[in-house]
Amino acid sequence: MSYHEKMMQNIKTKVAIIGAGPSGLLLGQLLAKKGIDNIIIERVSPDYVLGRIRAGILEQGLVDLLREADVSDRMDEEGHVHDGFAISYYGTSYRIDLNELTGGKTVMCYGQTEVTRDLMVARKENGASTYYSSTNVVLNDVDSASPSVTFEHEGESYLLDCDYIAGCDGFHGVSRKTIPEEKRTEFERVYPFGWLGLLSDTPPVSDELIYCKTDRGFALASQRSSTRSRYYIQVPLTDKVEDWSDDKFWDEFKKRLPADTARKLVTGPSIEKSIAPLRSFVCEPMQLGNLFLVGDAAHIVPPTGAKGLNLAASDVSILYRLLCKVYNDGEPSAVQGYSELALNRVWQAERFSWWMSNMLHDFKDDAGTANNLDQKTFERFMKSELDFFLTNKAGQEVIATQYVGLPYPQV
Template sequence: MRTQVAIIGAGPAGLLLSHLLRRQGIDSVVVEMRSREYCENRIRAGVLEQGTVDTLNEAGLGERMAKDGLLHHGIELLFERRLHRIDMSSLTGGRSITVYGQHEVVRDMIAAAQRHNHALFFEASEVSLHDIESTQPQVRFTHDGTQHTLDCDYIAGCDGFHGISRGTIPADVLRTFERVYPYAWLGILANAPPSADELVYAHHERGFALFSMRSPDVTRLYLQCRPDERLDEWSDDRIWDELLARFENDQGWLPNRGAITQKGVTPMRSFVTEPMQYGRLFLAGDAAHIVPPTGAKGMNLAVADVRVLSKAFASRYLDGSTDLLDAYSSHCLERVWRAEHFSYFMTNMLHPSFDETPFVNRLKLSELKYVSSSHAAASALAENYVGLPFAE
């Protein structure tokens, strides 16, 4: 087989890149090691920045999101038994976020790919990348028992943190930066109508908690826990008791209880690799960087990456210039490090530490008070949360 751009991974980054390229007349093939069912049902957070929503709409992928997504103009910070609203839209000139599950975004993109007869190989095995330093790289894989060699001009590694793409780059070329946090999130889905219209981030002496939602009938909730937490020690009743304790406040709001349909523990880490390109291989999304979930930046960074990469490929194929491709890594890393810092800031501020002195936790509380009372501090939080505008 022959294509212009081989894309490894059918997550949000890889699928969106294929659509953006198609709209510019650039051919691509997507190779994914997991099944379609796995990709469409892998539950991940779905807080979409304004720029992500705009990009999906521009790509013709936003119809169901516009109908089923939940538009939010602010968030609530809960501490010292009081709710403090950050009005993001008024602080950012009308920008907002949309709550729409990552798996729903993936379903929309796979359905669109099928409508356009896009080449998508699910359940590929023995996937390997070759000659990435040459002008004729290859992707080799097995699909339905048949071995394939995919010749291409470029490879986009969109296969996540544990994928093969980053490992194909010589180890002495990459620099990695990592922080592993001393806590994790125990997350649940509950069949209960959300009791608030916006997300609630709670800082409590017992630990952080987050109120979110998946639909008008499903609530998503998280609890700060140990990284080695055992789920079998958390009965449904214990989870609800802990949630209600951490969300306790003087204004009468609490999440609605309901049957818990899913629970899991999410570890928290920050990770960045530099550079995000080597030879004819370009990394995007989780293959190049990981953020803790507190700042809701994971999928949004992936969208930002492939937006830059698609424009770089368009410049290469339509104008004959490789300047944007050469600058891809440095361009993306500016936004990546800003998002890493914001995620670190939100995580550090909202999670009480049980391994440090009371002094440190008082600093966290002071930061919360400042953010909720200062127009300048609230504006900085809002600007980063809704997503910085793209530099076109």
């Protein structure tokens, strides 16, 4: 044993979770409720994690999972159930009635930041260990029966011995990169535009979300609560946040809303503005030995279909139930089915998000590379397809079924 190894603090747990975003925290909470010890290692501070402005539409599956984890009280009190949403197609609005089209299913409007906050409070209350602001995180021997994690925290070096590692550390984290390149296949589509998002303490312009396809580009009227709005417009990747004053954003956003909706828009100072690039990405497989990739560590979806956090939640549900089979049912081989179970649902969500993005965005500068079609042909195909899906109940049912979320795999 080297001198450095002797100086390390040695700790042990059953499941090491890399990343204290909502997926890592939710997995930790669910495991703790079943008596499965876990430790979370996070590279940034709690305040930084809570400062991330992300999605706010929760599928029924995630709502149910949060209730199972006993972290749903505030969501149930403050969240808003949405029975439907609208697609404005060059100024003509079509309402997708989720409740009617799916036999009673809905979605919940409740911000990802609030989900994360609730999970942080629950973890603190149950006394589970989280090492925030950790550095030099390295995953060791993941393809063995004795994986471990080494990291540094508050000037101390740690060796964490564990049975399993859940990589919940996002697209840029260490987990996926731990899998050798020759053992993973990555699929990626980078879109030629981004979403400029503005958060403001203003009442939402609509009780439900409005997705807008216009000749000026895509826009989305979303919300976080009855007093806080989140709005987006499609912008070129060359744009910078500094190019967009609040007044310029509001002026452009109004032009992309249906006229009757634009007249009701309440504007105000932005709390936050940012530009998010759009990407479709999948890593296969989602596991190597006793390392399991969860959420953005394994896949990214464009936000058009509201699938990012929800897709991570389905990964959490699968891995949590498989680990329960290992520890509580004595089935150690159960976890080997994780990647196949997760990827089946991942690709369904990827396809839906890709389809929604194709339908609703302006590809004028990239139509040829979008689908190997010239711009005119691509736009005409998209118009014909959207005409069908919006004006036929069967088409609306397809949209609604996927928007509320496909069932979680049976484990």
